[in-house]
Amino acid sequence: MLSTDALDYHLPPGRIATHPVEPRDAAKLLVLRRDDPGRFEHRTIADLPSLLDPGDRLICNTTRVLPARFRGFREETGGGVTGLYLHDDPTPGVWLAMVKARRHKPGSIIRLLTRETSDAPAAPSPYTLEMLEPVEDPPGAWRLRLRADTLPLPDAPTVLEAVGLTPLPPYILAARKAAHDAGDDGTDREQYQTVFAEPLSCAQPGSVAAPTAGLHFTPRLLEALAARGVARTGITLHVGAGTFKPVETETVEAHPIHAEWCSMSAQAIAEIRQTRQAGHRVVTVGTTSVRTIESYAPLADRGDFPAHLSTRLLLTPGCSFGWTDALLTNFHLPRSTLMALVAAMLQHPDEPPASDGTPVGVLRLKAAYAEAIARGYRFYSFGDAMLIL
Missing domain, CATH: 2.40.10 (Thrombin, subunit H)
Known part of the structure; x- marks a missing residue:
């Protein structure tokens, strides 16, 4: 069981990003490699094409944020x-x-x-x-x-x-209020939306929070990735308000994780399989993309999967990933299920814990966060990002 206290950390005042950098792909990028987790590389999002290989495939959440x-x-x-x-x-x-x-x-x-x-x-x-x-x-x-x-x-x-107004997270609104920053909803509507968001559907209208790792992409970056030979597949997970709910239980596993609607097409599943069979990497853009493809992976392997489903998938250190080979993600709130998911990416399923019982993935993640804080990275939805390869 993963102690919620193990996912706690202190973020110095002023590190919550209240607006994105311009251009979006100028955000800082902390690169970690799972075969050498103690080494950090400091890059920018614009460097992403040089960090990926031809044949790799990005998995992007195409949900659209409602002015909720x-x-x-x-x-x-x-x-x-x-x-x-x-x-x-x-x-x-x-x-x-x-x-x-x-x-x-x-x-x-x-x-x-x-x-x-x-x-x-x-x-x-x-x-x-x-x-x-x-x-x-x-x-x-x-x-x-x-x-x-x-x-x-x-x-x-x-x-x-x-x-409706843009559903910015409470911590951004609080940080703006403290800085006497009134913001502008018209600007927020544009900035709190990914460039690959699809039109709204009346049946499943959209998200009440952005899949924030996707906010870093620009048309210029997408063109550079395509020129590099990096493919892109869209999936959908409509982000709910539960994404901001803190873990209030003693262990992460005891937390009543929220349900979210997600969908993958048969073509998306085929593209992921073909990528991995060819020896290339499936690179998920954000934790919502991870939750979606990892919810579908066991169903698809059995040959029977729905067009859409409601997922309550909780990923913690020690779990196995079916389709996720790499992850681009922002820096997350302390004591959150999202931190647990990212920590799970930083260790092998059978890797033993540290002497005090803490999963090594958690220790590696907290070391990366400490490095980011020391280097002046900006945190949360409008902040900088990390890439786990």
Whole structure:
């Protein structure tokens, strides 16, 4: 069992990136090689083509981030309300959303506000949400009935396009507030989206957080990778709010990991198999891509896999990876399942722990984080990255 305390570390003040670097591929890149884990290389994302070989294949999450944050007021009191759309309920016209207000009461009507722009302040929109009932999973979420002043009732992506704000992580919003940085939602919408994000689908509308390793890519970098002979395969995992949920249990394995919708096509599975059979590497872009392909790997090996599934896959040191050969990832929050996943990439499944029982993958990861902190790397969603080969 992996102690949650083993994944803790101290991040000095000011190291949380509140905006991405420009251009995106100018971000710093800490390179680790599993055959020599004590050696660190300091590069940039733009160096990625020279670090990969012709025939290697990038696995990219093509989900699109919804403008899922919303603001409004209670029509009966005028009290302010903020929330985060999670996904549609099975009942038509009903949302599942996190809601923050002074008091939660079934029957309350929330009038949504339009998003503020440089040309117009926020104003009452034609959309309201009726609070129906709380739900157990995730804690703090409610079922809300969407209503419109005029019919027909639009779908969630249409409403959110009018009223929604970019769902930046809480730690970025807090860091901006501390720095008296108001930000600009129009800029955030562009910067908190990958260049390979696909159009929204009404059936599975998108993510409420970005697959952040993908934020580093630019059209120029994709062209350079293609010229190098590095292939690219798209998969989809819609990132949920649970990605920010801290591990509050004594061990990581006891943590109730969140479920996320993911999908792989038969062509994507075939491309991964062909790449590995040819002796090349499957390089996952981000932990969401790892969770997706590792959820599908055992199913595909049995020859029976669904077009999409809900995954609760938890990867910790000692596990085996079916299809993942290398990983590009950002620096993650302490005491998180994402740190556990990255630590698992830094050790062999049968490698014994250190004398104090700590998995060696955790020790190697924390050494890499200490190196990044000492070298001035920026952390979290808009921060720098590491490449494990």
